[in-house]
Amino acid sequence: MLTLYGFDVSNYFNMIKLALAIKGIDYKTVILYPNQSAEYLSKSPMGKVPALETEDGILTETNVILEYLDEAYPDKPLYPGNTFEKAKIRELVKMAELYLELPARRCHSEAFFGQKVDELTKKEVKRALYKGIEGLARCAQFNPYLAGEQLTAADIVFLYSADLAAAVAKKLFAIDLLEMAPGAKQLLSQLNQREDVIKIADDRKLANVAFQKYLASHS
Missing domain, CATH: 1.20.1050.10 (Glutathione S-transferase Yfyf (Class Pi); Chain A, domain 2)
Structure with a gap:
């Protein structure tokens, strides 16, 4: 199963969430904020979110992940046409x-x-x-x-x-x-x-409370 790293306030994270929802792809989420820990840098070279863990390895950069999802899961294409x-x-x-x-x-x-x-x-x-x-x-x-x-x-x-x-x-x-x-x-x-967009927006509102606390603790 795919694993998506990131947090629900991130617009880039939500781009991937929506793509997964549209395509009906099962995945699990690991909630974390961008960071420079050695553990996360081994997954995301710049420490950014989102990152997507696949059976073949981990991908970063939202546009790359979107294109990967469309090729790996061709139903309901997000890049249709010639x-x-x-x-x-x-x-x-x-x-x-x-x-x-x-x-x-x-x-x-x-x-x-x-x-x-x-x-x-x-x-x-x-x-x-x-x-x-x-x-x-x-x-x-x-x-x-x-x-x-x-x-x-x-x-x-x-x-x-x-x-x-x-x-x-x-x-x-x-x-x-x-x-x-x-x-x-x-x-x-x-x-x-x-x-699906409404659900993501609701998740974002809930996650924003924790995100604000995180920002306050790191200011």
Whole structure:
């Protein structure tokens, strides 16, 4: 059986949880936070989460894990289509991560944890989010999903990237980021109504209590 390492507050961990739920794959979870212990570094070379233990070894990096799951468990594909169509899904995955999730992450400390971020960083993040959502709008179909009529890995990454990016944009810059990509707000709403997504959101709320205690004890 697969073993998933991580914790329910992590958006990357939740991307894998949703992929596993969509595909109906059985797995067990080991709850832990990113750390630099020798034991965990032997599993995750950078000490990050998630990490997925398979019968052949351990994989890290969310996009790698998503692609592995799709090849190892081909039912209900997350990268459907021909070679080009699969590549377009990978392109959308990278765009959502590189141009929405990662720029917004630079301001998570102020948006979510009350720690100030310097003005230059915020200016850079605001510019990056504008460019990112505009680029995604040019690449995605939103018909109704990013790659067309079928839910794919791109939608999973979008769900757990755009929600946080939109929250950062609203709290720090007073802008409605998703309005800049017609169809994005509707897609996010549609995804959030899924039963598996609701279950993951509930798990996240419960786990956040323990996570806040962990942060306080390590501050």
